[in-house]
Amino acid sequence: MATTPLAELLRPKTLDDFIGQLHIVGKNAILRQAIESGNIPSMIFWGPPGVGKTTLAFIISQKLNRPFYTLSAISSGVKDVRKVISDAKSSIAGTILFIDEIHRFNKSQQDSLLGAVEKGIITLIGATTENPSFEVISPLLSRCQVYILKELDKEHLLQLLERGKKRLESDHETKIKIKEDDALLRVSGGDARKLLNALELVIQAEQGAKKEIEITNDKVQRVIQKNLAIYDKSGEMHYDIISAFIKSLRGSDPNASVYWLARMVEAGEDPKFIARRMLILASEDIGNANPTALVIAQSCFDAVNVIGYPECRIILSQTAIYLASSAKSNASYMAIKDAQKLVSKTGDLSVPLAVRNAPTRLMKDIGYGKGYKYAHDYDQNFADLEFLPEKIKGTKFYEPGDNARERELRARLKSLWKNKYKY
Incomplete structure (x- = not known):
């Protein structure tokens, strides 16, 4: 029988238990006021993984006595959206629809939401790690309030760590001493779910008949490396791999670049996500050392919007190899950065x-x-x-x-x- 992950066991049910994002859910913050009043707008939560997007939607579902539907853009389509809208039309109370990873919905799928949102048949809550300005169609975006969620800082992560420790101590009847926390914080990358998954893996690996477990940086690194496949079963290396890809391009290594590209292609990564990152790099890291790089990266981005997998992998590969092999300069990036700094002063x-x-x-x-x-x-x-x-x-x-x-x-x-x- 599968056990419930620690991250799910600790998912907050109220705003008072929610950690982080005080700018939108702290005392007197605008989203908190909307939730507590029960009168929420359609909205998009935009932020990195593991910062509370799904949890906030869950808290809304607990707080408001209204029908609440959840869809994942990865596994759902227009048919599923239409079913929710049909149910919502026959409901007296306003229906809330939460769509996780809404950036993966294509234009026609997003179009299917538009009429129901516009008429108030459903209140949409979308969650995305991608800039909604690029990924959500303008008519739909204009009818939604966008809330930006920030990466959790060290203070927030330590609070989560303490909650996780106490829960595991209770569940396993084991005393847990976190002697060092640097490795746990580092592997989390600011992601609450990754932090709690890592803590749980270490405790499971160390438990046995022990009544007291001491956590050190070396122990965390050893356990995480050994259990990397389990640790990443939900695709949580997404940002690690795109980071390796970009650093390989910046480092002028076409071979490593193509390898990390292949990892993303095999995992079914959104080709627009990859192309957009290369478009940014073409200006940030190559710039006027080779202005043609920006033109090629833009052409790549346009092409993958027209041509999907499997053929677009060739276009991505050609562009990655070109960018990796190009001369590099971050002079344009540094120029605007320094100019903005002076303007602020x-x-x-x-x-x-x-x-x-x-x-x-x-x-x-x-x-x-x-x-x-x-x-x-x-x-x-x-x-x-x-x-x-x-x-x-x-x-x-x-x-x-x-x-x-x-x-x-x-x-x-x-x-x-x-x-x-x-x-």
């Missing part, structure tokens, strides 16, 4: 008069646009002009990388700006 500095827009006579009279030089009227299509606010003039955000293309860019910028930006 200096606030809204005034735009220099010369580069302000002057659409009216009054604006021209008070100096808007005065002194502006039209670049194409000058040699090399360049005019020496100050474009930055006075307070930060001469600040350099873009530092070209040490690769063939960006060395050319550096030489051109140095030729144009002389010593101003010290290129």
